[in-house]
Amino acid sequence: MKVLKFGGTSVGSAARMQKLLDIINPQERQIVVLSAMSGTTNNLVEIGQAYLTNDKAKAASLIAILKDKYEAVIKELLKKPETFEQGKEVIDYHFRLLSSFANDLFTPIEDKIILAQGELLSTTLYHIYLKEIGVPSVLLPALDFMKTDEDSEPIVDHITTELTPLLDKHPDVNLFITQGFICRNAFGEIDNLRRGGSDYTASLIGAGIRSEEVQIWTDIDGMHNNDPRIVSNTKPIAQLSFDEAAELAYFGAKILHPQSVFPAQKYKIPVRLLNTMDPQAAGTLITNTSETDKIKSIAAKDGITAVKIQSSRMLLAHGFLRRVFEVFERYRTSIDMITTSEVAVSLTIDDTTYLGEITTELGAYGSVDIDVNHTIICVVGDFGAEKHGYAARVLEAVKHIPVRMISYGGSDHNMSLLVKTEDKVEVLRSLHSRLF
Numbered sequence: 001m002k003v004l005k006f007g008g009t010s011v012g013s014a015a016r017m018q019k020l021l022d023i024i025n026p027q028e029r030q031i032v033v034l035s036a037m038s039g040t041t042n043n044l045v046e047i048g049q050a051y052l053t054n055d056k057a058k059a060a061s062l063i064a065i066l067k068d069k070y071e072a073v074i075k076e077l078l079k080k081p082e083t084f085e086q087g088k089e090v091i092d093y094h095f096r097l098l099s100s101f102a103n104d105l106f107t108p109i110e111d112k113i114i115l116a117q118g119e120l121l122s123t124t125l126y127h128i129y130l131k132e133i134g135v136p137s138v139l140l141p142a143l144d145f146m147k148t149d150e151d152s153e154p155i156v157d158h159i160t161t162e163l164t165p166l167l168d169k170h171p172d173v174n175l176f177i178t179q180g181f182i183c184r185n186a187f188g189e190i191d192n193l194r195r196g197g198s199d200y201t202a203s204l205i206g207a208g209i210r211s212e213e214v215q216i217w218t219d220i221d222g223m224h225n226n227d228p229r230i231v232s233n234t235k236p237i238a239q240l241s242f243d244e245a246a247e248l249a250y251f252g253a254k255i256l257h258p259q260s261v262f263p264a265q266k267y268k269i270p271v272r273l274l275n276t277m278d279p280q281a282a283g284t285l286i287t288n289t290s291e292t293d294k295i296k297s298i299a300a301k302d303g304i305t306a307v308k309i310q311s312s313r314m315l316l317a318h319g320f321l322r323r324v325f326e327v328f329e330r331y332r333t334s335i336d337m338i339t340t341s342e343v344a345v346s347l348t349i350d351d352t353t354y355l356g357e358i359t360t361e362l363g364a365y366g367s368v369d370i371d372v373n374h375t376i377i378c379v380v381g382d383f384g385a386e387k388h389g390y391a392a393r394v395l396e397a398v399k400h401i402p403v404r405m406i407s408y409g410g411s412d413h414n415m416s417l418l419v420k421t422e423d424k425v426e427v428l429r430s431l432h433s434r435l436f
């Protein structure tokens, strides 16, 4: 059984929803994961923000604008009076819920309920549309099988035990529709898998049911060799390994949610990145293998803070790095890059929630310097220990730009540079023109 995920643009209008059956083959048993219509989750974030700041008038006006948009969508999508009425009821229900938060105490728990409405709307409306055109389908509530544990980690076994019986209940149905992004957390509350999380949903479901393939349908023909929003003349990459794709996703290639590769990798399920606007395009195939001896792609991750701890009594004393890392562990702050010298260690973080506390505690071990507004540039390819020349080519391409940190050799497929965010565009373009 395949899992097909369609992103926000792919369900971004009534016309786009109607086109999905050009791609989905209703003769084949499959699970279709839908995102919210494009723009909706951003709108829901704004509505939540308005409630959090107690600006109820702003929340009400944002809700009214979004509701108008959905009413226009069903006018185009649902042509029969009875299905149109059903669509209308669905919209009324979800928007009444959004408005109801004006009367209650508003906490992050309610905020997450708001964020969940986009996927609930898109899947329910699409399900009604399929009913209208006579294509049998079952709507599976993701909240019944997608769950995270106390560490906010999704539980694949829970998907297997909860979703399999739901599928078995409908042996004669081919098409199962479900929501991306949303889940329940360890407390049973409505939660989500973070922004862009529908990719993660698809991969988790793929893992949970040991799917034959996961397809991520989006608005571009696969993973490109550089960020197409910044660099022109980027090209799709035909093949990537799970490790390479994970590295690119983590370091900023927005086409994939950072964690979405891991469940598929664990169960060796091939992932295809495909273009809804051009279904015949080859896209990118992510599997265990990949083309060797090649630089494949460049990605960039903004919002990076560099932390340098300098101490003359440092590295020679064993246990120093452990003590430094323990500080970050205590504050549940993950480290992306590390470089060390005899007298200093530099590392990077992207979550600065506890930077004040971390800086104070590190102060016990040496002097601490903080640099904000940095970007990690990640070059991915096959450069194992026996290969040569790759690092030189990368550094040659950025020789006119100050580089704050370099990380190479951590794995066989990654070289990372830390630069000022103001230099990012130039670094991406210069690497692109010299490496490809």
Ligand code: ADP
Residues within 6 Å of the ligand: 006, 007, 008, 009, 010, 035, 196, 217, 218, 219, 220, 222, 223, 224, 225, 226, 227, 228, 229, 252, 253, 254, 255, 256, 299
């Ligand atoms: P969806 O809504 O379908 O999940 P996203 O907007 O999350 O789509 O991801 C697709 C977008 O990712 C593309 O439109 C493109 O602008 C952006 N993107 C960033 N880096 C890359 C890359 N290396 N390759 C392909 N797309 C990328």
Ligand code: ASP
Residues within 6 Å of the ligand: 007, 008, 035, 036, 041, 042, 118, 180, 181, 194, 195, 196, 197, 198, 199
């Ligand atoms: N709708 C969610 C978001 O915009 C999830 C997704 O599209 O993947 O982040």
Ligand code: MG
Residues within 6 Å of the ligand: 007, 196, 199, 254, 255, 256, 257
């Ligand atoms: Mg996405």
